[in-house]
Amino acid sequence: MNAAEILKTHQLKKTSPRVTIINALQTSQFPLSENEVKDKMGELYDRITFYRSVHTLLEAGIIHRIVADNTTVKYALNHCNEGHHHEADHVHFFCEQCKALVCLNDIKIQSYSLPSGFVKKECDVVIKGLCTSCNPQIEQ
């Protein structure tokens, strides 16, 4: 499903910034930060428009935001846009050394029962450590 189709499906106008952001995320194997998206957008990048587009895409459920730590925010396409039907119900891995972030789409978030009175809406799980590239046990 390409950017135009995704936007249409969600009844959003097809605009250049939106299309470019979706393309950037779609062609990347990993979630991207604002600056990484910026690099892929070239001329079409405008900071404010980026923030507003991201907001719209998040609300529509087209992308999800991953907050790896207090200074690292990245974005990824939701897999439901690709035919499979996961939600943002998977675990994320953040490499403390190279700052890479990985969607572990196959590792589902386990459920917790909250104390009574609390209403659960969503659950974010970020595992931190060393990725395969930074693990000294693995020779490259």
Added chain:
Amino acid sequence: MNAAEILKTHQLKKTSPRVTIINALQTSQFPLSENEVKDKMGELYDRITFYRSVHTLLEAGIIHRIVADNTTVKYALNHCNEGHHHEADHVHFFCEQCKALVCLNDIKIQSYSLPSGFVKKECDVVIKGLCTSCNPQIEQ
């Protein structure tokens, strides 16, 4: 265990900003943001010193940082400083309505097995929803 004792235990110098930050967190039932700590510090608050003190206290394992979302960061004393011996191995709850954050000290983080090659160091879990005060099911 008071602030002076905690600092001594970790071989850190007893300074006014550190003591005041620890006291602020110790006397609060909930994790505090920078501004909430600031309010409790009065004259003794300086932004740069706050950031550096927090960094030191984090490294020493005296406090933990909770990143509730991309714009909400809070801090809490580690319970091991209070006699019990939990680590920062518990789930956090974030109320999307009133932005309150709660350490669910009794709800331990479940373990995940990562794909081979990844090294796990820590795991952050934030559950979002409505707290007991914001849950319309509960009459106040």
Added chain:
DNA sequence: TTTTGTTTGCAACATTATTTCATTTGACAT
């Protein structure tokens, strides 16, 4: 093609975080 409401992009602003460096201070030894 004309209309209409949405989206964009600029400017200005607010908040959060980091680096450099001179001054102060806590801890320890005298």
Added chain:
DNA sequence: ATGTCAAATGAAATAATGTTGCAAACAAAA
């Protein structure tokens, strides 16, 4: 108690991140 010195503070400057208001541009539908 006093002096010493490394460590910590606080001021200034800078960078990075996020938000709001508004006029012009644009997408989608008539």
